């Protein structure tokens with residue numbers, strides 16, 4: 397296994413805090429579907445089974461439905477560690493959802509997913525190698541994984557702090573990756589072949605914190621749909637670029653075989 401520059405730090409938030417964070421941080425909906433994921437879905441056959449690990453409130457599932465991005469007769473399973481988010485996912489999408497830890501996914505059989513999605517989750521898990529292995533186990537050989545995570549380049553700065561004092565983009569981040577290679581190595585070691593890599597800038601969304609604060613004091617009905625309404629839709633992407641932070645996006649294919657027996 398390749399040496400990694402940054403070893404995983406243990407999760408620093410106790411479970412109750414994690415759940416309180418889920419209660420307080422509603423995910424907002426948009427119709428944006430990452431182009432690499434849209435292309436992977438477009439080339440998938442009818443009846444494709446999609447599993448979204450760390451599905452959150454279901455915002456990506458919702459965007460895929462709204463934009464007709466799923467193949468005909470596709471099935472979709474949302475998986476998350478947070479009961480609050482699972483409940484929101486099911487209420488929104490009406491698709492099945494599973495409360496499970498993405499680092500083991502013991503509740504799921506091997507090779508069930510034609511397409512596995514896991515966006516902005518890897519930086520949250522305690523053991524990213526176990527998480528990558530679990531994603532590989534549930535993805536069919538030849539199946540695809542679309543994954544995004546955070547890239548923190550040298551000199552990156554954000555105003556938030558984790559409970560242990562580290563400056564982070566989100567207080568529930570266990571780690572933030574300092575290179576794309578680091579992420580690729582973990583996923584390759586788990587049994588994936590990298591097909592495409594890209595990155596996007598990350599912005600501080602000016603209206604989101606104000607809206608969350610307002611919602612905490614004075615609940616706004618269907619607040620998660622706020623940016624779908626005019627004139628707010630135009631302001632959804634209004635934000636300040638976050639210095640030296642980016643989102644890494646990877647499209648990968650599950651190789652035949654497994655790490656113990658060697659890959660083909």
Ligand SMILES: C[S@@+](CC[C@H](N)C(=O)[O-])C[C@H]1O[C@@H](n2cnc3c(N)ncnc32)[C@H](O)[C@@H]1O
Nearest residue numbers: 450451452476477478497498515516517520521
């Ligand atoms: C930043 S949100 C991303 C949500 C969604 N995937 C998206 O891109 O908008 C991170 C999500 O990962 C979930 N999560 C964190 N650790 C997890 C784990 N070990 N297993 C499964 N889900 C986890 C959180 O509950 C949360 O819903």
